[in-house]
Amino acid sequence: MLFLKSLFFLLVSFTSAVMASENRQHSSHEHGVGQLDVAQESSEFQIALTSPAVNIFGFEHAPHDQEDHKMVEKKLAELEKGEVLFVFPEGANCRLKDVHVATSWADHENTKTESTEHKQAEREHRAEHEHKEHDEDEHEDHEEDEQTHADVTASWHFACAHPQTVDRIHVKLFERFPQTEHLRVQWTTQNKQGAVELSSTHSVLRF
Numbered sequence: 001m002l003f004l005k006s007l008f009f010l011l012v013s014f015t016s017a018v019m020a021s022e023n024r025q026h027s028s029h030e031h032g033v034g035q036l037d038v039a040q041e042s043s044e045f046q047i048a049l050t051s052p053a054v055n056i057f058g059f060e061h062a063p064h065d066q067e068d069h070k071m072v073e074k075k076l077a078e079l080e081k082g083e084v085l086f087v088f089p090e091g092a093n094c095r096l097k098d099v100h101v102a103t104s105w106a107d108h109e110n111t112k113t114e115s116t117e118h119k120q121a122e123r124e125h126r127a128e129h130e131h132k133e134h135d136e137d138e139h140e141d142h143e144e145d146e147q148t149h150a151d152v153t154a155s156w157h158f159a160c161a162h163p164q165t166v167d168r169i170h171v172k173l174f175e176r177f178p179q180t181e182h183l184r185v186q187w188t189t190q191n192k193q194g195a196v197e198l199s200s201t202h203s204v205l206r207f
């Protein structure tokens with residue numbers, strides 16, 4: 001029985017690993033679809049979004065007039081409101097500690113963070129990521145690619161007084177950004193992990 005149980009867990013971990021790697025392969029730019037990673041580390045939750053810009057702003061060209069810039073500023077400000085976008089169980093008493101949002105257009109980047117160490121780590125991570133992307137793209141037509149597609153990345157860091165009571169998170173991105181149709185979610189908590197697809201009609205992430 002114990003053996004069967006271990007085998008089951010092994011199978012579950014293996015399946016999750018396969019799903020995770022499939023998700024990563026499919027997480028490349030697909031309009032209407034975003035990738036959400038949720039990770040618990042003791043009392044803290046890190047949530048990260050990677051999304052085509054069209055899901056957030058309704059367009060992907062670099063903002064070129066005042067109307068575009070206004071829209072981008074407005075939507076980035078909405079993205080920063082992590083406590084509105086992710087609703088934790090009330091008793092868990094979770095607070096947003098810092099948030100970072102960025103677009104692949106270089107001139108639109110907002111950082112609100114209390115930890116400079118965290119900031120530095122993110123900068124390094126981003127530099128590394130950009131370097132990798134550059135390597136992968138080097139045979140493609142760069143200029144055309146940059147004109148037609150853009151991405152948004154956002155990360156939110158929550159700290160909870162009673163993390164053990166967090167059995168779900170209501171994801172409200174679909175209400176705020178209706179062009180986001182699906183989110184491919186990968187999550188890990190202290191003792192569980194999984195992958196799930198969320199949508200406007202199925203927007204509660206359950207652990």
Ligand SMILES: [Zn+2]
Pocket residue numbers: 029031052053054060148149150
């Ligand atoms: Zn695109």
